[in-house]
Amino acid sequence: MVFEFFFAFSASAGTYAPLDCNKANIPAERAICANYGLGQQEARMATLFAITTSLVAMGQRGDIQDAQRAWLQRRDACGNNVSCLKKAYAVRIRDLNTVMEAIAARGPF
Structure with missing residues (x-):
């Protein structure tokens, strides 16, 4: 599936950090920076x-x-x-995947 490729791309981008944890100044950002799974969800959503x-x-x-x-x-x-936070990321990733599915359905490119 095309979306698995994009996820694999984001997961392999070792130094990719969409949220600058050095500047995390609100509780949600600090929680994301402190939790590996949330950090991965942030990277996937940002990608x-x-x-x-x-x-x-x-x-x-x-x-x-x-x-x-x-x-x-x-x-x-x-x-x-x-x-x-996990629920929020799940919803946003689902919404962005819906956009990607619509793009893929319009192919070929």
Whole structure:
């Protein structure tokens, strides 16, 4: 599946860190930096976000960026609650995968 390729890409990017843990200043960011699984979810989500926004037209890109800003507010509202953060990432990754599926369905490229 095409999405497994993207996940493998993000997981193999050893030094890839979308969230600068040296600048983590809110409870949600500190919790993400302290939890390996959440860090991996952050990397996966950030990679999917970068790929989707690079593959869509400007109007849809703006919609995805607006949704990302709204999602960041919801994520940050979780504070340091790891369970809440895991659920937030699962929802956002699912939403970004839906965009990727729509892109793939329109092929060939």
